[in-house]
Amino acid sequence: MSFTTLGLSPQILDAIKTEGYSEPSPIQEKSIPIVLEGKDLMAAAQTGTGKTAGFTLPILERLSNGKSPSSNHIRTLILTPTRELAAQVHESVKTYGQNLPISSSVVFGGVGIGPQMKKLRKGIDILVATPGRLLDLHSQNAVHFDELEVLVLDEADRMLDMGFIHDIKRIIKLLPKKRQTLMFSATFSEDIRRLAKGLVYQPIEISVTPRNTTVEAIKHWICPVDKSSKTALLIHLINKGEWQQVLVFSRTKHGANRIAKNLDKKGINSTAIHGNKSQGARTRALSEFKSGKVRVLVATDIAARGIDIDQLPHVINFDLPSVPEDYVHRIGRTGRAGREGEAISLVSADESKQLFDIERLIQKQLERQLEEGFWPKHDVPKSPELQPVKSKRPKKTDNTKTHKKNSIKKNSSDPRPKNNQRRRDDQKKLNKPKKKFYWGKNK
């Protein structure tokens, strides 16, 4: 299929040509006609599939036929969970709309509000925003929504994870009921569907990858290793492969700092990016990574959202995420737009629960590849048979409940073994018969 058959104007087609896209990606092929028709949409699409152009191109087309906004009014609102993603989506809006008289702007927290208010004064066709700053601007009378025609909720699943649900609900109440709403999410969990109920009207659902499966072009496997050897293994892999651009994931901010520091000490230029860093530091880190000045970017899950780097060849999970869906997000950073990529997870024995949760979610047992010289003393248990389960993110409140229910009171007469003991027994069973290595390739 070609872009010319999708009903986009010559100005937009020219911009697409300048970008060098020869044909629409599957999500674009499906979403563009639906958005052009003015229908509501729920699209399951991961980052890297070309989803941004999937909504931006038809929105530009629709807006170019209407009236300009009055002062302090906007015609389209694109909500994103992070500043990085907001900035990146705005770049796409500017790129694809370069030949059109469509105005756009981006607003997010962590920077001065004054210049953002000034830009809004003239009225803006497309505003890309993070929820908190948008509400601030609204409370200061800087933005009005009566002329809003289109709302886009980008990476809706992440919005929920980051606790934006109340902000989003507040924003929705401020918007006109008659509008077009487009929801994009990597996965459509029950929580997302619940949110969607009050948001979209008779939406058309599309999906470009089956629910929660990982992008085809990505080769991903795990490398079992003892926790204490992870840093040495990471350094070894980077040096052995002579990798020049590596994105490393860490579960914690503290861990991200430590990894970057340890790599730096070994002469591998690295920087960490996470929520405790200022917006300036994050933007600088990202541009240095993109330009090749920094070889390794160590990121937490939240900070990594919105990182878009073409041909990012290597992703390393220094540790596994506790939410299995994040694994799909993490490895989706490589193999972007159909290109090949590889993602390696360094997994220690204490992470077997996270590993099995991920394997259950993606319905695939991850291949184990041992690295010469880094064979673990503590084996990662063999994966159990895969049982399909309904994936659900753990809710904070649920955790406490589960914990209470499962906990055995001190001095209780309950004869059952304590959880830890039971886990150790289960692991022993799983490890039997005790062969040192059972991973095909490395026998």
Ligand code: AMP
């Ligand atoms: P996204 O999923 O929106 O984050 O896009 C991922 C990457 O795909 C971006 O770097 C886009 O520039 C690129 N891209 C989007 N549409 C196309 C297309 N039709 N052909 C080739 N690359 C594309």
